[in-house]
Amino acid sequence: ADEPLVLGIETSCDETGVGIVRGHTLLADAIASSVDEHARFGGVVPEVASRAHLEAMVPTIQRALKDAGIKASDLDGVAVTAGPGLAGALLVGVAAAKAYAYALGKPLYGVNHLASHICVDQLEHGALPEPTMALLVSGGHSSLLLAPDITSDVRPLGATIDDAAGEAFDKVARVLGLGFPGGPAIDRQARDGDPAAIAFPRGLTGGRDPLYDFSFSGLKTAVARWVEARQRAGEDVPVADVAASFQEAVVDVLTRKAVRACKDNGVDHLMIGGGVAANSRLRALAAQRCEDRGITLRVPRPKLCTDNGAMVAALGAEMVARGRAPSALDLPADSSLPV
């Protein structure tokens, strides 16, 4: 049988993404981002994101179809992020997907944003082994997920109890005057810094702390206090050392807990996704710790780690391939959709 040809729409945050895949093959990954419009606010503004999605939706669908070189009538389904995410932003994508699926007479597949962050790796490394362990780290989420079945059974083992990892990068970057989004800037600065220069706290790593949950708010505050103390004393802030030490504290905890979760659950594959998976130190330390423990690490290329439409199409194609039931045309957008 031919592999399913699916178009996926992603609008849970500030990227309008439309991807097209055939099975595990990526055919198009069109993106329109409103990140520049949010930069002057230092974070994503929901109303601005919704309006930008509305303006970008039709042109982005058209660009994806053109890039893929396919006819919309050949699609086997239209997939869309049903949640979690920003309510108004999700609504734009869900309404567009419904209208498009209905007009084409194709089945609609509402998918979970976190599950599609995992499934996207099939476009990079082929079929995901099951169960797979996933560490998802972005500006909106930081979770450890165990996925016995990517289309129907994804279990949260732990999550952040306060800030997401990417949020911590963004806030610390602001303290250091590095701009938004902060992750890439800190990653760059850290290359010239000493990760052992300052001993910043590792959240929730004490003996009685929850094994798989994360906390980055205390770390963020510790960095801000350290920088303020320097400034008050009239001393220069060693930006590269602060960036490297902060980054090390984040990725040390992320990789330690992810590897621990694999071992505890007898899983020998770890995938890392979400925008923070682009972080060079996270990739290096995860590779090292996985190799030490015989775990195969799968990290998609950075463009597939951040929010995009291809990941939605990838999960939609998997649902078609496994004969999962499509969604009804009254599919709701659910900002707090659980996995």
Ligand code: KG4
């Ligand atoms: O997945 P994503 O594009 O959007 C969501 O938040 O859902 O992730 C964006 C986040 C931002 O917080 C950004 O600072 C962070 O990913 N990020 C990074 C890097 N590149 C992006 N964080 C650390 N190092 C990076 N190289």
Ligand code: ZN
């Ligand atoms: Zn995301």
